[in-house]
Every structure is written in C-alpha cells, then in structure tokens.
Amino acid sequence: MTVSTVHVVGKDKKVLLSDFVSLKTLQRIQDTFAQALGISLVIIDAFSKEPITKRSNMSIFCAHMRNIESFIGECNKHDLHCGQVCLNANKASVFECHAGLYGFTVPIMLSGRIVAYFKGGQIRLSNPDIVKCKTLADTYGLDFDTYLEMFLAIPLFSEEKVDASMELLSVIANTISNLAVSGQLAKSKATEALHLNELLEKEIMKKTDELRRSEERYRSIFDNALDIIYTVDSSGVFTDINACVESIGYSKEDVVGKHFSEFVYKDDLQIVNNSFLELKGKMKAKTKGLRFRILSKNLNPVYFELNSNATYDQDGDLQKIDGFLHNIDHSIKMEAQMRDAKEKYKELFDSMREGVYMVDNTGTIRAFNKAALNMFGYDDISDVIGRNIVGLYIDPSERIDFLDAVSKNGFVQDYIVHLRKKDGTTISVSVTANELKDENGKVKGIEGVLRDVTRRIESERDGRYVGNLIESAGQAIIGVDANKNIFLWNKEAENIFGYKSSEVIGRDVSAVIPRNWRTQRSDLVKSVMAGDVVKNISAKRVADDGKIVDMSLTLSPIKDNNGNVIGLSAIAERK
Known part of the structure; x- marks a missing residue:
C-alpha cells in the first residue's frame, strides 16, 4: 500500500519526505531508474517500514510467487x-533473500x-542452484x-553492475537530501520540478562527462594494449578489435564483421564454440583461462589464452562478449620442452644405480x-x-652434524651416516651431496647421492681389528x-730381526733369509x-746386525676369494 507518512528528522519534530519532494515526483524518479537499471525498485519509509511509492518493474517471478501466502x-x-x-x-548494503535473489538498500538522509x-x-x-530451486518448488x-x-x-x-546501480541511486538520494536540508528545494510543485530537472540534468551531464573520459581512457588502453582486445555480438560476429591483432598478420578490417569460427584452429573450434554457447545460454557469465589455437594470416596455429565477460540485457539475453586474448604460444612451446626434459630427467633419475634424493630446506623428502x-x-x-x-636417521644428532658439514663448504663427499631401513635394519650410507639455492642465493634444499657402504664399513672395522691382533x-x-x-x-718381527717395517716393506724376502737356507729349503x-x-720348521734368519737368529717357523699360503694362492705368511718364534 502507499502511504504519505514518513520519518522523524529532528529530535522533536517529524518531517515528511513529501515536504520536500512530492510522491508523484518520487514515483517518476523511481520508475525511470527502475526501467533504466533493469531492477525492481521501491522507496520505503524508515519509520513505519511501509512503502512510500508503488513498486516499479516487479519481476515475473516475484509477482507470481507473492500470490502464495507462505512465500x-x-x-x-x-x-x-x-x-x-x-x-x-x-x-547502502547488499542482501540475498530467502529465494536466492539479490537486492540492495540505499538510504535517503x-x-x-x-x-x-x-x-x-x-x-x-x-x-x-538447481537443488535449491527443486526444494522451493x-x-x-x-x-x-x-x-x-x-x-x-x-x-x-x-557484481560490478550492482555496485554501479547502488552508486547511482546513492548520488540521487544524497543530492536530494542535501538540497532539501539547505532549503534550496522549494515546496512549490512547479519550483520542485524545476529544481529536480536541473538536478537530474546536472547529474546526467556529470555522468555523461565521466563516461566520455572513461571511454577515452578505455580507447587509449584498447588501442595500445599488448593483448588482443575484442568484442563479439550475440551471434559471435566481431564488432570491434584492437590493433594488436596485427601481431598475427590481420588488420582490423580483416576481422570485424566476421564470425569467430573463421579464425579458430579446426581442432580447437569445438571447445571455443562450447564456451560461447555457455555464455549465450547464461550457464556462465565469464570465461577464464581458456587455451586454444588461432590461425594467423599465414595459417600457422598460434596458442592464446582467453578471458572474457558477457553482457546481458534486462531480459537476460546476450548482448555482447568482451574478451582478452593473451599470446601464450612461446610459453606453451617452452612448457612442452620442459615436460620433455622433465621426462628425460625422470628416466635418467630412476635408471641410476645409486640412490639419488632431494630434500627441501625443512628436510622434507x-x-x-x-x-x-x-x-x-x-x-x-x-x-x-x-x-x-x-626419520631415517638412527641418531638425529647425526643429521645436525651432516647439515653443519654441508653448510661449511656447500657440499660433502663420502660423508658416512647411519640410517634405518623400512624393516628397522641399520645401514651405513655414504652421502655425496650439495646445497640447492634459489635465484637469490638462498638455500632451498639439498640433493645428493646415497651409497650403501655397510659392507665396506664392516670390512674396514674387521680389518682394523685383525690389524691390531697381528700388530x-x-x-x-x-x-x-x-x-x-x-x-x-x-x-715382533721388528724385535726379532731388528729391521723396522719401513725398512723391509716392499723388499724381496730373500734379504732376510740366509743364502744357504735359500738354496737348501x-x-x-x-x-x-x-x-x-x-x-x-727350524730356520735361521739374518738380523740387522748380521747375527744368525735360530727360530721355529710356520709357513701358510694366502689365498684370494677364488682360492688362488697369492702369497704366503710366516709366523716365527725364537728358540
């Protein structure tokens, strides 16, 4: 229903909105903007929460659903x-209603x-939301x-259009308020209409000038952009395109007036056409990151990435699509080369006989x-x-020592650590590794080669043990x-014979065997x-002072892993 009572302005005095603007004028402003913006619109009294005006441009959906009492x-x-x-x-604020529609409120102050x-x-x-629609139906x-x-x-x-609508209504509401409070808007209906007309004319001129400057800025960006910027109509025919299209050999005249399908590489036409139909059918309002090939004028396919926005009229029908085409042909080729290189690296990586690993700077594998x-x-x-x-280290402190060693020189070679296998077995591992750094020189991880040297370490340990026994x-x-x-x-050989090991190691054994024993035995x-x-065996040996030493001797063969004799050992005791 329509009421003429409105809200309190001062502490003690109630002021009617109609004291400043007639309901007829408010209704005319409301109807004009509702039609222009393609929205439903009504002015609500802030005190009674009742409509001051009759609702303009109500949607078919709401007109029908409001006949249902529960709705x-x-x-x-x-x-x-x-x-x-x-x-x-x-x-001003935006809201979503219980039926999933959106609206906004703009205060008049x-x-x-x-x-x-x-x-x-x-x-x-x-x-x-199909599920929600089914539930509500x-x-x-x-x-x-x-x-x-x-x-x-x-x-x-x-969302941009909602913001623009709110902004425009806010401008009108605030301007009317300012004029009313300052007393510039008279109560006379004729004066009121004159003032409102002047007000609206000024606002229209202001907005027109803003739009002109905006269009000039847009046209400058449009003409000088490094990407192809275009517009197609609701049937997919180009209505505008910038000079960047020359980068693939076409002039503006070659493109405007023709359907987009004439320029899309045949193997990619289906995905581009599907995207266009989704926009036309309002299944989506924008296209983001669509990659496909366009035929250059010399018929070479060139990869582009498309981002576009659709514009619809108040009936929801597609008006136009504005799009940006960014040339990614070089990037696509580089990506393909990188994939090939990565596959080759992976093949090499996995075919290596030695263990290879990489961790980041947190130690994550x-x-x-x-x-x-x-x-x-x-x-x-x-x-x-x-x-x-x-988690692979038997003793985590070994990891700290390892990192210190790597940090010192940027690498380590044959660094021994003790790690744990899946079954809990301890293995000795030789690590040869180096730091990985980013483009700023900051360490981002470590990569290296792992070798299981458990047997080697055990052999060295056993060799040291045997060596100690012999010595x-x-x-x-x-x-x-x-x-x-x-x-x-x-x-003991040094003690018996008087020769230091450094004096005899590498010499012929005959140097310490008496001549007659060499020939007889x-x-x-x-x-x-x-x-x-x-x-x-009773034997004699020559000491370093020339004296003959009597001793008991046991001789044994030394064999390799295949049982072949590769030398002999002698164990001697004084008699």
Whole structure:
C-alpha cells in the first residue's frame, strides 16, 4: 500500500519526505531508474517500514510467487530484516533473500538521519542452484520446470553492475537530501520540478562527462594494449578489435564483421564454440583461462589464452562478449620442452644405480629414485615423499652434524651416516651431496647421492681389528706376496730381526733369509705356494746386525676369494 507518512528528522519534530519532494515526483524518479537499471525498485519509509511509492518493474517471478501466502510471509519478514540492516549500518548494503535473489538498500538522509530508503533488486548474480530451486518448488507446490523458467527470467547482474546501480541511486538520494536540508528545494510543485530537472540534468551531464573520459581512457588502453582486445555480438560476429591483432598478420578490417569460427584452429573450434554457447545460454557469465589455437594470416596455429565477460540485457539475453586474448604460444612451446626434459630427467633419475634424493630446506623428502627406494626396502615412492628425512636417521644428532658439514663448504663427499631401513635394519650410507639455492642465493634444499657402504664399513672395522691382533701378537708375522715382496711386518718381527717395517716393506724376502737356507729349503716355498701349510720348521734368519737368529717357523699360503694362492705368511718364534 502507499502511504504519505514518513520519518522523524529532528529530535522533536517529524518531517515528511513529501515536504520536500512530492510522491508523484518520487514515483517518476523511481520508475525511470527502475526501467533504466533493469531492477525492481521501491522507496520505503524508515519509520513505519511501509512503502512510500508503488513498486516499479516487479519481476515475473516475484509477482507470481507473492500470490502464495507462505512465500509472501517469508518476503515480509525478510524485507523488515533488510530495512533494519540498512538503518543500523547507516549506509547502502547488499542482501540475498530467502529465494536466492539479490537486492540492495540505499538510504535517503536528512540532517544526518535516514528518513527513507530505496529497496532495489529482484536480480540474480549467478546461475540457479538447481537443488535449491527443486526444494522451493516442492515446498510451494509448483511444477519444477515452471519455477525454473520463472527464475531464469530474472535479470542476471554482475557484481560490478550492482555496485554501479547502488552508486547511482546513492548520488540521487544524497543530492536530494542535501538540497532539501539547505532549503534550496522549494515546496512549490512547479519550483520542485524545476529544481529536480536541473538536478537530474546536472547529474546526467556529470555522468555523461565521466563516461566520455572513461571511454577515452578505455580507447587509449584498447588501442595500445599488448593483448588482443575484442568484442563479439550475440551471434559471435566481431564488432570491434584492437590493433594488436596485427601481431598475427590481420588488420582490423580483416576481422570485424566476421564470425569467430573463421579464425579458430579446426581442432580447437569445438571447445571455443562450447564456451560461447555457455555464455549465450547464461550457464556462465565469464570465461577464464581458456587455451586454444588461432590461425594467423599465414595459417600457422598460434596458442592464446582467453578471458572474457558477457553482457546481458534486462531480459537476460546476450548482448555482447568482451574478451582478452593473451599470446601464450612461446610459453606453451617452452612448457612442452620442459615436460620433455622433465621426462628425460625422470628416466635418467630412476635408471641410476645409486640412490639419488632431494630434500627441501625443512628436510622434507621431495625426490627419491628407485635405487634409493630399494636401498631402504620401500616399495612405493609415496612411502617416503613428504616425510622428513630425519626419520631415517638412527641418531638425529647425526643429521645436525651432516647439515653443519654441508653448510661449511656447500657440499660433502663420502660423508658416512647411519640410517634405518623400512624393516628397522641399520645401514651405513655414504652421502655425496650439495646445497640447492634459489635465484637469490638462498638455500632451498639439498640433493645428493646415497651409497650403501655397510659392507665396506664392516670390512674396514674387521680389518682394523685383525690389524691390531697381528700388530700385538707375540710371534713375528710376515706377509709375502706372489712376487716374494714383503707386504706385512709386525712389531715382533721388528724385535726379532731388528729391521723396522719401513725398512723391509716392499723388499724381496730373500734379504732376510740366509743364502744357504735359500738354496737348501727352496722346496718349502714351492710347497706353500702350491697350497700346503708347513709347520715347526727350524730356520735361521739374518738380523740387522748380521747375527744368525735360530727360530721355529710356520709357513701358510694366502689365498684370494677364488682360492688362488697369492702369497704366503710366516709366523716365527725364537728358540
């Protein structure tokens, strides 16, 4: 219903909005803007929460649904809530109603207080939520197809268009308020109309000038942009395109007036056409990041990335599509080369016999090749990727020492750490690794090669143990290779013969064997080299002072892993 009572302006005095603007004029302003903006619009009294004007441009959906008692009840509750939000916020605000439509409120103020507000909307910002539409159709006992058809008839707005509508109404509301409070708007209906006409004319001129300057700025950007900027109409025919199209050999005249399909590479035409139909059918309002090929004038396919926005009229029909085409041909080719290189690297990475790994600067494993997986007993890369490598260390403090060593020189070589396999077994691992750095020189991780040296470490440990036994033995122990050169000479040998190991290692053993024994007992050496062990031989040796030393001698063959004799050992004791 229409009322003429409005809100309080001062503390004690009520002022009617009609004291400044007649209801007829308010209705005319409202009707004009509702039609121009393609929205439903009404002015609400801030005190009574009742309409001051008759609603303009109500949507078919709302006109039909408001005949349903339960629906209008929800609408009334929502209207009161939105009005109160506007009053509390003291500024324009956007809201979503219980049926999924959008609207907004714009306050009209006098002396710093809201006396009324525009309530506009009955628009949608996206495609319908089918599940919600089905639920509401069932709730209100309507055929789903009928409900959906009415919903789709609701104007589809972009957020930018909603903001622009609110801004324009705010300008009108605030200007009327300022003129009213300052007393520049007379009560006389004729004077009022004159002032309003002057006001609207000024606002229109101002907005027209702003649009002209905006258009000039846009045209400058349009003509000088590095990307192809274009507009097509509702049938897909180019109506405008900038000079950047010359980058693929075309002039503006070659393109304007022709359908986009004439320029799209045939293998990509389907995806481009589908995107166009989705915009036309309002299944989406924009296209983002669509990649396809355009034929240059010399018929070479060139990759572009498309971003576009559709514009619809108040009936929801497609008016035009504005788009940006960014040339990504070089990037696509580089991506293909990088993929090929990555595949080759991966093949090489996985074919390496030694374990290869990479961690980031937090120690998280980012790469682990097949050899590394096998080394640690894992079956799948997912078992290790994303784990922290500290979890593989038997002693986490070893990791700290390792990082210190890498940090010192930027790399390590044959650095021994003790790690844990999947089954809990400890292995000794030789790590050769280096730091990875980003373009600013900041360390971003470590990559390296892993080798299982458990056997080597055990052999070295065993060798040191055996070496200690030999060196501290109470008998002289001498090792002779197949060429009769001495390679082992322990401490007791030094004591018995008087020669330091440094004096005899590498020399022929005959240097410490008496001449007559060399000729008389040469058969013993032959026997040992044949694989026999000869025990308790009485022998004489020449000490460093020339004296003959009597001793008991045991000779044994030294064999390699294949059982071949490669030398002999002699264990001697003084008699």
